[in-house]
Amino acid sequence: MPAIKKKKTAKKAATKAASTFAIDTSVELFKARIEENLIHSLARDTTTATPRDWWLATCHALNDRILERYIATQGVHNDNNVRRVYYLSLEYLMGRLMENNLVNCGMFEIAEQALSELGMDLRDIGDAEVDMGLGNGGLGRLAACFLDSLATLDYPAIGYGIHYEFGLFRQEFINGRQMERPDNWLASGNPWHIIRPEYQVRVPIYGHVEYKNDDKGDWHPAWVGAKEIIGVPWDIPIVGYGAKTVNFLRLWESRASTEFDLEAFNRGGYTEAVREKAISETISKVLYPNDATESGKELRLVQQYFFVTCSLHDIIRRYKKSNKGWGDFPEKVAMQLNDTHPAIAVAELMRILCDEEKLDWDDAWTTCRKVFSYTNHTLLPEALEKWSVPLFEKVLPRHLQIIYEINRRFLEDEVEAKWPGDGKKKMELSIIEEGTPKMIRMAYLAVVGSHTVNGVAALHTELLKAHLFNTFDNLYPGKIQNKTNGITPRRFLKACNPELSALIDKTVGDDWPTDLDKLKGLTKVAGDAKFQKEFMKIKRDNKVVLAEIIEKDCGIKVSPDALFDVQIKRLHEYKRQHLNLLHILTRYREILQNPNGDFVPRVVIFGAKAAPGYVLAKEIIFAINKVAEKINNDERVGDKLKVVFLPNYRVSLAERIVPAADLSEQISTAGKEASGTGNMKLALNGALTIGTLDGANVEIGEEVGDDNIFIFGLTVGEVDQLRASGYNSYNYYNSNENLKAVLDWLSSDYFTPGNPNALSATRKSLLDGGDPFLVCADYQAYCDAQKKVDDAFRDTAKWAEMAIMNTACVGKFSSDRTIHEYAKEIWDLEAVTE
Ligand SMILES: *Cc1c(COP(=O)(O)O)cnc(C)c1O
Numbered sequence: 037m038p039a040i041k042k043k044k045t046a047k048k049a050a051t052k053a054a055s056t057f058a059i060d061t062s063v064e065l066f067k068a069r070i071e072e073n074l075i076h077s078l079a080r081d082t083t084t085a086t087p088r089d090w091w092l093a094t095c096h097a098l099n100d101r102i103l104e105r106y107i108a109t110q111g112v113h114n115d116n117n118v119r120r121v122y123y124l125s126l127e128y129l130m131g132r133l134m135e136n137n138l139v140n141c142g143m144f145e146i147a148e149q150a151l152s153e154l155g156m157d158l159r160d161i162g163d164a165e166v167d168m169g170l171g172n173g174g175l176g177r178l179a180a181c182f183l184d185s186l187a188t189l190d191y192p193a194i195g196y197g198i199h200y201e202f203g204l205f206r207q208e209f210i211n212g213r214q215m216e217r218p219d220n221w222l223a224s225g226n227p228w229h230i231i232r233p234e235y236q237v238r239v240p241i242y243g244h245v246e247y248k249n250d251d252k253g254d255w256h257p258a259w260v261g262a263k264e265i266i267g268v269p270w271d272i273p274i275v276g277y278g279a280k281t282v283n284f285l286r287l288w289e290s291r292a293s294t295e296f297d298l299e300a301f302n303r304g305g306y307t308e309a310v311r312e313k314a315i316s317e318t319i320s321k322v323l324y325p326n327d328a329t330e331s332g333k334e335l336r337l338v339q340q341y342f343f344v345t346c347s348l349h350d351i352i353r354r355y356k357k358s359n360k361g362w363g364d365f366p367e368k369v370a371m372q373l374n375d376t377h378p379a380i381a382v383a384e385l386m387r388i389l390c391d392e393e394k395l396d397w398d399d400a401w402t403t404c405r406k407v408f409s410y411t412n413h414t415l416l417p418e419a420l421e422k423w424s425v426p427l428f429e430k431v432l433p434r435h436l437q438i439i440y441e442i443n444r445r446f447l448e449d450e451v452e453a454k455w456p457g458d459g460k461k462k463m464e465l466s467i468i469e470e471g472t473p474k475m476i477r478m479a480y481l482a483v484v485g486s487h488t489v490n491g492v493a494a495l496h497t498e499l500l501k502a503h504l505f506n507t508f509d510n511l512y513p514g515k516i517q518n519k520t521n522g523i524t525p526r527r528f529l530k531a532c533n534p535e536l537s538a539l540i541d542k543t544v545g546d547d548w549p550t551d552l553d554k555l556k557g558l559t560k561v562a563g564d565a566k567f568q569k570e571f572m573k574i575k576r577d578n579k580v581v582l583a584e585i586i587e588k589d590c591g592i593k594v595s596p597d598a599l600f601d602v603q604i605k606r607l608h609e610y611k612r613q614h615l616n617l618l619h620i621l622t623r624y625r626e627i628l629q630n631p632n633g634d635f636v637p638r639v640v641i642f643g644a645k646a647a648p649g650y651v652l653a654k655e656i657i658f659a660i661n662k663v664a665e666k667i668n669n670d671e672r673v674g675d676k677l678k679v680v681f682l683p684n685y686r687v688s689l690a691e692r693i694v695p696a697a698d699l700s701e702q703i704s705t706a707g708k709e710a711s712g713t714g715n716m717k718l719a720l721n722g723a724l725t726i727g728t729l730d731g732a733n734v735e736i737g738e739e740v741g742d743d744n745i746f747i748f749g750l751t752v753g754e755v756d757q758l759r760a761s762g763y764n765s766y767n768y769y770n771s772n773e774n775l776k777a778v779l780d781w782l783s784s785d786y787f788t789p790g791n792p793n794a795l796s797a798t799r800k801s802l803l804d805g806g807d808p809f810l811v812c813a814d815y816q817a818y819c820d821a822q823k824k825v826d827d828a829f830r831d832t833a834k835w836a837e838m839a840i841m842n843t844a845c846v847g848k849f850s851s852d853r854t855i856h857e858y859a860k861e862i863w864d865l866e867a868v869t870e
Pocket residue numbers: 129172173174177604605606685686687690711712713714715717
């Protein structure tokens with residue numbers, strides 16, 4: 037990427053900051069900074085400090101350096117009026133920031149040494165940090181990985197989202213059932229976010245549209261009677277690896293406006309004013325906990341509109357500081373819509389340009405289409421956002437009109453030109469779905485309003501083009517592109533697996549964190565007995581650490597010599613944790629019926645939250661917990677099989693599980709998992725995948741080779757065929773003795789003594805419920821594949837070679853590769869280095 041020329045002043049400032057930065061990277065100085073912060077920021081000395089105090093003091097000590105780089109980077113970006121990408125996402129699943137910021141600043145060892153000299157352990161202190169869990173799962177974690185890569189690759193980028201007071205709920209198990217607890221992530225303070233009251237934004241909402249005469253005698257729609265909410269930004273610096281570029285994430289908090297308060301006060305007195313204030317402040321109160329389903333709730337629509345409007349105003353304010361007129365707007369601004377959650381931005385930008393800035397419609401529309409691009413994350417129908425027209429009319433009356441006008445022109449001009457007189461095509465492509473009530477298809481609004489649409493894995497993009505967006509693909513050839521997801525190797529290898537990282541440094545050099553294809557060098561030593569020993573010794577050490585966590589959190593003792601079989605992801609029928617459960621039951625029966633059999637000892641490890649309203653998902657958690665309880669306490673089984681459900685799966689827990697995994701369960705029904713990124717984290721850390729040909733599993737298979745992955749089950753084509761021919765899960769149940777036995781076992785009282793049918797919800801969904809995700813159809817193939825896993829694990833040298841080949845061959849899945857592709861093929865964005 038060619039670097040843009042800088043003005044002198046900015047360069048000077050940057051150089052100065054960089055040198056300050058370098059000077060301070062000594063153990064002595066860092067130690068002094070920590071002690072200073074303990075006293076001056078936290079009113080503690082080294083004898084009274086709690087782990088939280090040490091954590092905060094370390095963060096503050098690091099922050100001083102980060103903020104200098106932040107100011108330098110932003111100075112260069114502003115002075116040079118650079119083109120930026122704005123990433124709009126309702127979710128950011130950031131996890132903890134201290135360790136990652138230390139690693140990216142190159143100060144991890146320094147901090148470790150400094151703290152050790154102060155008598156503290158960096159890892160223990162790190163545990164005081166509560167995860168920043170402002171996301172549900174893969175979509176939010178992708179946004180977080182993208183921010184890391186954008187900063188690392190020196191792309192000018194700002195993330196926009198919501199400063200939720202409560203992130204994704206904490207999960208506890210009580211008698212095997214999921215209980216949700218509020219995630220009060222800000223309770224013990226947050227050293228990373230900086231409030232920016234000077235950039236607050238006023239957001240109008242509700243009201244109605246009237247037509248008013250302007251000074252030239254024309255009638256114009258005017259949005260009147262709207263209420264007003266205030267958006268206040270909090271900024272979180274995003275440190276690139278090497279700490280050259282520090283971008284930021286700007287999160288909006290909602291507050292009541294003073295006018296709003298007074299008006300309400302005059303109308304209804306004090307209590308009414310307080311009530312309305314509370315309503316305004318509710319907007320950023322809590323993250324909706326649904327993953328891959330839409331709730332259709334008014335507050336959710338308000339959240340989306342609120343953060344999009346704040347962000348657009350902020351982007352426009354920044355643009356106007358350095359530019360005149362609107363002609364250069366598309367030169368300076370690229371906006372990525374992370375799923376349809378921010379798609380209202382298309383209508384809001386049209387409203388600002390037409391109603392406030394008085395551009396004519398065509399110019400405004402051309403501008404819009406040059407700045408927006410949209411990422412689709414799912415084909416699941418229940419996840420496709422649709423908002424009812426009456427709700428929209430109530431909350432955003434002017435935006436509804438604008439969407440109707442966008443739709444009218446789209447159908448009358450574009451669709452008519454391509455398919456003249458074809459009413460069916462117009463119905464099919466309309467942004468408005470007919471029905472009672474009418475619904476707004478947000479995905480269609482996003483497609484029509486963007487210059488580029490992308491899927492998140494090759495298979496997913498092909499399916500998008502073949503199904504959901506097939507007609508759009510005919511209308512706009514080339515608009516739909518693939519951008520296979522990725523993960524940041526800084527967090528998900530270097531920071532979370534330091535021993536393996538050191539071994540890799542020693543073997544292929546230490547530049548792999550920013551050039552992950554360098555891992556290919558490991559293929560040369562994959563067959564080397566000495567290297568295999570070292571590699572597997574590290575895996576075992578990581579398993580010992582995880583075993584300690586399992587004992588502490590679940591009270592279960594597991595052997596680090598067993599095969600660690602891991603399924604960590606949101607609980608969803610399409611991800612088929614219940615298929616995994618059926619295999620566990622099958623294995624348990626085999627052990628009971630064959631007490632002297634030669635079994636490969638296994639620990640099956642789950643981590644998964646279920647959406648609080650997703651009844652069957654919660655029943656599956658309960659069933660796994662009850663089955664686990666029985667198996668773990670059955671003396672006939674011993675170490676041959678243990679089942680562990682770690683509570684409260686989150687990023688920081690993923691960072692402990694991933695380095696310790698032998699086997700990665702990626703067993704979704706083919707065609708349902710858009711990409712997956714957990715699959716990439718696990719493969720990178722030397723876990724073998726057992727998986728279906730779904731999402732990015734396909735591409736992982738291509739990279740590691742058929743011999744180094746366990747692929748099983750129906751393909752997308754076979755799934756379609758089976759459905760077309762009339763799928764009946766009873767056919768599988770009646771013809772497969774083992775399947776029948778384990779399903780019937782679930783509705784006995786074997787696992788819940790005295791209480792038969794306590795676990796029968798899963799069985800019911802798979803039989804009378806029609807088995808919508810074809811668990812029964814894939815059951816035998818899955819059990820067969822698990823046998824192959826056992827055989828492979830018995831041959832320790834062979835297994836080691838396969839594990840090393842996985843680490844060696846998944847360089848493609850660095851989010852750096854993904855971000856370079858977005859920059860080149862969607863955003864037309866250049867890196868800016870100092
Ligand atoms: C990576 C990650 C996910 C996504 O996992 P998938 O297996 O791709 O669904 C979800 N949650 C957390 C905490 C993660 O780190």
